[in-house]
Amino acid sequence: MMHFVNREQELAALEDWWSRPDAGIALLWGRRRVGKTALAQRFAEGRRTLFHTASSRPPADELEAVSRLAVATIDTGLRDLAARPFTDWIDALETLAESARQEPLLLVLDEFPELLKSAGELEGVLRAVWDRVRDRTGLRILLCGSATRVMEKIQEERAPLYGRADLRLLLHPFRPHEAAAMLGGLDPADRALVWGLVGGVPLYLEWWNTGTSIEDNLTRLVCTPGGRLLTEGAFVLATEGTSGDLSRQVLSAIASGRTRYNEIESAVRTPPARVLESLVELRLVERVVPVTEDPRRTRRRIYRIADNFLAFWLGVVERYRAEIERGLGRSILDVLRADLDDHLGSRWEEAFRMHLRRMAADGALGRDVVAVGPFWGTGRDPGEIDAVVLAGRSRTAILVGEAKWAHRVDGRRTSVALERKSAALRLREGHLEFAVCAREEVTGEGSFLRITATDIFG
Numbered sequence: 001m002m003h004f005v006n007r008e009q010e011l012a013a014l015e016d017w018w019s020r021p022d023a024g025i026a027l028l029w030g031r032r033r034v035g036k037t038a039l040a041q042r043f044a045e046g047r048r049t050l051f052h053t054a055s056s057r058p059p060a061d062e063l064e065a066v067s068r069l070a071v072a073t074i075d076t077g078l079r080d081l082a083a084r085p086f087t088d089w090i091d092a093l094e095t096l097a098e099s100a101r102q103e104p105l106l107l108v109l110d111e112f113p114e115l116l117k118s119a120g121e122l123e124g125v126l127r128a129v130w131d132r133v134r135d136r137t138g139l140r141i142l143l144c145g146s147a148t149r150v151m152e153k154i155q156e157e158r159a160p161l162y163g164r165a166d167l168r169l170l171l172h173p174f175r176p177h178e179a180a181a182m183l184g185g186l187d188p189a190d191r192a193l194v195w196g197l198v199g200g201v202p203l204y205l206e207w208w209n210t211g212t213s214i215e216d217n218l219t220r221l222v223c224t225p226g227g228r229l230l231t232e233g234a235f236v237l238a239t240e241g242t243s244g245d246l247s248r249q250v251l252s253a254i255a256s257g258r259t260r261y262n263e264i265e266s267a268v269r270t271p272p273a274r275v276l277e278s279l280v281e282l283r284l285v286e287r288v289v290p291v292t293e294d295p296r297r298t299r300r301r302i303y304r305i306a307d308n309f310l311a312f313w314l315g316v317v318e319r320y321r322a323e324i325e326r327g328l329g330r331s332i333l334d335v336l337r338a339d340l341d342d343h344l345g346s347r348w349e350e351a352f353r354m355h356l357r358r359m360a361a362d363g364a365l366g367r368d369v370v371a372v373g374p375f376w377g378t379g380r381d382p383g384e385i386d387a388v389v390l391a392g393r394s395r396t397a398i399l400v401g402e403a404k405w406a407h408r409v410d411g412r413r414t415s416v417a418l419e420r421k422s423a424a425l426r427l428r429e430g431h432l433e434f435a436v437c438a439r440e441e442v443t444g445e446g447s448f449l450r451i452t453a454t455d456i457f458g
Helices: 006-020 036-044 059-071 089-101 112-118 120-136 148-153 176-182 187-200 201-207 214-221 230-239 245-255 261-268 273-281 308-362 412-424 453-457
Strands: 026-029 049-053 105-110 139-145 163-171 283-289 300-307 368-376 385-391 396-403 408-410 429-436 441-443 448-450
Touching: 006 026, 006 036, 006 139, 006 163, 026 036, 026 148, 036 049, 036 105, 036 139, 049 059, 059 089, 059 112, 089 105, 089 120, 105 112, 112 120, 112 139, 112 148, 120 139, 176 187, 176 201, 176 308, 176 453, 187 201, 187 214, 187 308, 187 453, 201 230, 201 368, 214 230, 214 308, 230 245, 230 308, 245 261, 245 273, 245 283, 245 300, 245 308, 261 273, 273 283, 300 308, 308 368, 308 385, 308 396, 308 429, 308 453, 385 412, 396 412, 396 448, 408 412, 412 429, 412 441
Parallel strands: 026 139, 026 163, 049 105, 105 139, 396 429, 408 441, 429 448
Antiparallel strands: 283 300, 368 385, 385 396
C-alpha cells in the first residue's frame, strides 16, 4: 500500500463536493501513476462506498463485478444480486440511486475510460438516469481515469455529460516541497536529485529506497535487467498513446536538446506540428515562451519534456537500455551516474521557478506578482535568465534569478552576471532584486536572495 501524503487541497475539494446538497457527479483525472486511485480510496474512507475498477471486460462481466460489490454494500430489499446481477447500466444506476435515498452512497468508477470501451453508451445512460433521480437520491458518482484525452472529451460541449459534473479535478504530480514528504530519509540535496530524476509521481518516489545510496537505487531500479525504472519509460509511452514512430522520434529529439521547432523538424525529417500539439495536449511536452511574451501571439518558443522521469528515461536511460538488459548494468552505472549532472541542470532550474511561485503565492516576493518564468533575448547574446518575476498590470520585472546545479555558487559573481543580462528586459523599471540558487550553499557578500535545496525541499 502506497504511503499517502499531501493532497490536502484535492481532498478538501472532494469534501466540499460531497457536502453540497445538490452534488452528484465528479471527475478526477490525471496521468497514470499520479495517485488518483489512492486519493479516491482515501476520500472513500469512512463512507458507504462501492468502488469498481474497470478492466476492459465484456459488459456483462463488468456488471457482474459491480453486482458482487453491491451485495456487500447496499440493501436491495427482496432482490438477490448474487443470483440476479444487474442486467444493464440503467438497472445498476437506478438500483444504487434508490438505495441511497435514506443514506448517502459513493459510487467510484475507476478507470472510467476502460468502461467506455465496452459500454460506449454509458455516458448517455449516466446523463439520462442522473437527470431522473438527482432530486431524490444521496448517490454521489466519482468518475476517475488516466486516459487524459477521453476524460477531457467527456467535458466537451457536445458530450452527453457536458455540464453534469459538479467537480472537475485534474491531479498533478507533486511539486518539489510535496515530493520531499516522501523522501524524508534523505538530505535536501539528495531529495533534489531524486525529484530531478523521477519527478513528482508518487509511485516512483515510493520505489526509491531512502535507506540506501543513490548508486544502490540506480543499480536496482535502472541498471538491472527488468528494473522498474528501466522498463517504465516504454510503459508510459505505450499507455499514453505515444508509441508511434513519429511521436517517439519527436520526444527523443526534444530530450536530446533539440528544443526549437526547426531543430525538431530537422531531426525527424518531417513537419512535427501535429505531433507536437498532441504531445502538449497529453502534457508530456510543454511549450515554453519567454515570460515577457504573450504565448498567444509570439513565435518565440521552445519545447521541453514536461515530465522529469520521461526526460530522464529518454535523455539518459534509453541509450543504455539494450546493453543493461544484456547484463552490462553494473559496468554502465558509473557512466550513467556521470551523465546526471548535465541532465539535472534544467530540472533544477524548474524546481527553482516552482519555489519562486510558491514564495509569490505566500506573499514573500511582494504584491501583485503575475508571472514567474524563464527569459531569453534575441541576437548573438540572448541574455538567458532562469527566472524572471513580473508584477502588476504593467508586468514589470521585479526580480531575476539564476539556478546552478552545483553544491556551491558564488552569489556575488552570479548577481553581477544577472545585472548584465537583465539589461535585455524591456519591462524593467527601478530597483531590481536578484536571487541565486545552489544545491547546498550560496557564498559571497550582497543583498541578493539565497536559495538552496533546504529551502525548496526542506
